Amino acid sequence: MIDPPDIPEGGKVIGVGIDQIEVSRIRDSLDQHGSSFLDKIFTPAEQAYCSDKANPSPHYAARFAAKEAVAKAFGTGFGKEFGWLDAEVTNGPEGEPILGFSEKGRALLLAKG
Structure with a gap:
C-alpha cells in the first residue's frame, strides 16, 4: 500500500481534475488483456481490493477515473513524470476513498504545491 501524503493545514489546491469512464470499457479491457492491463494500471x-468483489469492474473503473483525475489535476497526464502506479486509491474505515x-x-505533489 502507498501511504497518503501529509498535507499541511492550509495547503493550496494545485489543480482540479475530473474524469469518468464507462464500466463496460474497463470490463472489456479486463476480458481482452487480463493481468497485463491490471498490472499496468x-x-x-488496488487489485486485491477490487478482485475480492463479486463484480470487480465498477471498483476498477472508479479507481481508473480517480487516477485520471489526479493526472489532470497535476497537469501532466500519464508519462515519464507521473505513471499509473504512482497513485493508489484505497478505502478508509468508513469506505471513503484515500489517495x-x-x-x-x-x-511531484511537493514540486507542484
Missing part, C-alpha cells in the same frame, strides 16, 4: 493493493502516492508521485 493498478497497484497490488496515496509513490515516492515519485509525492515528489
